[in-house]
Amino acid sequence: MKVLYIHDLYPPEIVGGGEFYAESLVTQLKKRGIDMMVLCGTKGKTRTENRNGIKVKRIHFKTRRELMFKVREMRNVMKEFKPDIVHTNAFTVCTPAYFAARSLKIPVVVNLHFLFLEEFFRYHPFYKAYAFEKMEKNILKLPFDKIIALSYEIMCNLKRLGLDKKSVLIEHAVNTKMFKNKKKPKRFTVASYTTTEASKGFDIFLDLRKRVKDADFIVYGKTTEEMRKELKRYGIKYYGIVPYPKLIKFLNNASVFFGHGLAAKDAMASGCPTILNESTPRLMNYHHKELKAGVMLHGDPVKIINKLKTDKKYYKNISKKSAEFIRKNYDTEIIIPKIINVYRELV
DSSP states (O other), rough: EEEEEEEEEOOOOOHHHHHHHHHHHHHHHHTTTTTTEEEEEEEEEEEEEEETTTEEEEEEEEGGGGGGOHHHHHHHHHHHHOOEEEEESSHHHHHHHHHHTTTOOEEEEEEEEEOOOGGHHHHHHHHHHHHHHHHHHTTTTTTOOOESSHHHHHHHHHHHHTOGGGGEEEEOHHHHHGGGGOOOOOOOOOEEEEEESGOOOOOHHHHHHHHHOOEEEEEEEOOHHHHHHHHTTTEEEEOOSSGGHHHHHHHOOEEEEEOHHHHHHHHHTTOOOOEEEEOHHHHHHHHHHHHTTTOSSSOOOOHHHHHHOOHHHHHHHHHHHHHHHHHHHHHHHHHHHHHHHHHHHOO
């Protein structure tokens, strides 16, 4: 089976977790005998290259949104590669991918990392939030063959839109074998992940730093110059963009992780007790399984951190339970076969 995987960027060019997820998924699918090719954008020259045994076609763009108008280029790649399935990984590319694949009668699978709808109004001015919400709804009106919801929260929103019949819940896969060598730092350290997106809670992390004195703070991910100035101001060590295969080295410097999403699951897989950084309905739904099982902590983070610092037995129990939970629920050996089954249903 041949699958063309399309995302707006692909490592080593990175914006956030979407690129790490894309490379991890493509690699895992290739290991299971799927003939994979990646199509993505780049700020560099248009080129074709081999990355870790996978053919990657990079199309030049000035901005990521420009990919929405690259239908002809996508169609040409599809004609050459002749995939059985086109699998897209973001709103930016699923629209042109659909129109490119439609004329060639190739089934299109769409990953949804987020579906904010009215939640956009929490993070953006009214005019922006209104436009983003309309964009999401209009894009999802396209007759994609299958939509993969990467979280329970997304699946709930798809059901609200009446799209649950052509959707399936297949949550983020975690390569738990990568995170078996977690070590404790000498000094209690709070870690987090950030991007330039408001929804990642950079301000919440800074506020926690102001409230917790007797601990070190570290962070990785994409930042602006202004964000880096704030990190320096509050004595937070910044690691930059950490390549996914080296993430365990960053987590070995952390006693507790403060955040949400795939980054939080990675931290839990390493045995790092994890605190949900914002108890909004969206994130409570996203992590409902972890919260229900008691392996993800939420509430006043200062009180939680103090308990983790003083109660060694409690710390050890949360650490062990969280790692076991991620392994039993999100390991690649569980998740990847579900994606392959979606392909087989459509071919």
